Amino acid sequence: MRKIRRDTGPALDGSKYAAEVWSLFSAVSRSVKGTETRSVEGAETEGVQADESVSDVTWQQSAAPSEIGKIPALIGYDALPGELSLREFLSAVDARVWLPVISAANGRPLTELPVGFVSEGGDETLAVEAAVVFAPALAVDEVGVRLGQGGGWYDRALREVRRHSPGVLVFACVPSNVYVRAGLLPEEEHDIRVDGVITETGWRLF
Numbered sequence: 001m002r003k004i005r006r007d008t009g010p011a012l013d014g015s016k017y018a019a020e021v022w023s024l025f026s027a028v029s030r031s032v033k034g035t036e037t038r039s040v041e042g043a044e045t046e047g048v049q050a051d052e053s054v055s056d057v058t059w060q061q062s063a064a065p066s067e068i069g070k071i072p073a074l075i076g077y078d079a080l081p082g083e084l085s086l087r088e089f090l091s092a093v094d095a096r097v098w099l100p101v102i103s104a105a106n107g108r109p110l111t112e113l114p115v116g117f118v119s120e121g122g123d124e125t126l127a128v129e130a131a132v133v134f135a136p137a138l139a140v141d142e143v144g145v146r147l148g149q150g151g152g153w154y155d156r157a158l159r160e161v162r163r164h165s166p167g168v169l170v171f172a173c174v175p176s177n178v179y180v181r182a183g184l185l186p187e188e189e190h191d192i193r194v195d196g197v198i199t200e201t202g203w204r205l206f
Contacts, residue, residue: 011079012175012200015089018134021196021203022074022093025169026131072096075117075133075161077173083136084173084200096120098128100157115157126160133161133170135194140172143182144193144206158192171196171203 073096079085090097098117117128135154139147148154161168170192176199196205 011081011083011085013086013088014084014173014198014200014203015086017198017200017203018086018089018171018173019093021134021169021171021198022089022095022132026072026074026095073098073128073130075100075128075130075135077134077136079136082175084175084198086134086173098125098130100154115153115160117157127164128161129165130161130168131165133158133168134173134198135170137172137174137178137194139178139180139185140174140194140197141180141182141185142197142206144172144195145182145185145187146172146191146194147185148191152188152190155190155192162192169196169205170194171198173198175199176201 072094074093075098076086076090077083077099079087097120099119101116101118116124116126118124135146135158137146137148158170161170172194174197179197179199194206196203
């Protein structure tokens with residue numbers, strides 16, 4: 001597997017583009033109409049040749065979701081060092097924000113730990129209906145393969161969300177230098193592909 005270079009400097013922020021995504025897709029929809037696009041500089045990874053990085057990619061700039069009832073809830077995350085920060089967006093969005101959590105390990109592997117969700121108000125639940133999931137990742141490729149921390153617990157959380165919200169859109173949120181071309185990331189049987197990507201420079205629906 002190729003080594004992914006992870007930025008540990010000042011936090012990169014994707015709040016502007018997360019807000020765009022939420023404003024467009026807060027109604028549950030997988031259809032996009034009237035899109036306008038632009039090209040932006042893509043990604044680079046350590047050990048990857050220039051022609052393997054995602055450059056001159058098409059990024060969605062505007063779209064009209066289909067008219068379906070709005071679900072004012074989303075799933076976000078509290079960014080760790082090196083992850084794309086969405087704190088500005090999550091603190092200002094007019095919606096209920098849920099964060100996926102797992103119970104204390106107590107020596108048990110991640111694959112066996114129950115997955116749940118907690119709101120900013122401290123409410124806890126095992127099932128959430130949401131319109132959009134903003135998911136952290138170590139890397140993501142241009143066909144939606146997401147590289148997580150290992151153990152598959154976040155993929156189990158995504159599977160539960162999709163079971164309760166069949167139309168939910170899942171966006172991987174990563175620094176642009178770890179958004180890579182298809183085929184560069186490993187994909188396990190339990191991995192859940194994402195529907196789009198957000199970086200500090202733009203967003204794209206696959």
